Amino acid sequence: MKLIILDRDGVINYDSDEFIKSPDEWIPIPGSLEAIARLNQAGYRVIVATNQSGIARGLFTIVTLNAIHQKLHAAAQQVGADIDAIFFCPHAADDNCDCRKPKPGMLHEIAQRFEVSLKGVPTVGDSLRDLHAGFVAGCSPHLVLTGKGEKTRDKGGLPPGTTIHADLASFVDDLLKKSADVQSST
Known part of the structure; x- marks a missing residue:
């Protein structure tokens, strides 16, 4: 099973220092939902892992929160994207x-629920806590420069092997290109 783990705020949708507190405040970053659709078309299952201390x-x-996530699912489905969980x-x-x-x-809960190893599974976030959680779980960390990503990059302290991308769409472009290159070389 091909799996991708995405943070929500700052990766899929615009972030806010005051939290995303209502469906009206949830606004997708241009191209993010279409990027998820391309992941689905390439056979990836897309999982969102998000801190919601609000x-x-x-x-x-x-x-x-359920209403916000309902809006996320509906907006994703409008562009042919599916978020598995x-x-x-x-x-x-x-x-x-x-x-x-x-x-x-x-x-770890995601790994248990989907009965997979997270070794090498891409995890995409805009903060150090996203990247560190993924790295400790064995994932391949990817930083996007949307949301808090530029501040995160500038602070330093990224986990070893972190790859930096302009946004989720750029990450997907790079991932799918590498997959195509691997397939064409075999």
Whole structure:
């Protein structure tokens, strides 16, 4: 099974320092949903792994989060994209849970649910915590410069082997080109 793990805010949709608290605030980054459709067409299953501490902070409810994700699914389907699952951590940083990135618990849960090894599975994020969670879980880390990505790149401290891309569409271009190159050389 070919799997890709994507962060949500700053990768698929615009991010906000005030959190995405309603479906109206969820706005896709141009080209991101079409990039997911291209991943699907290439045989990838797309999983979203996202910290959503706004729930613990009382900024929105699980019902609102479900409505935001319903909008994400509907917008994706309009361009022929399918997101297989959305995993989220509802906890605040001081809850010390295992599922909040940069801890790898959410990614381990994905591996267990889909019965796969995460070794080499691409994980795409715009923050160090996304990349570190993926790296610790054995994933191949990819930084996009959308969302908080430019600040993340400029801070440094990226996990070894991190590849940098302008946005999700550029990541998909690179991934599919490498896959085509590998297939043509065999």
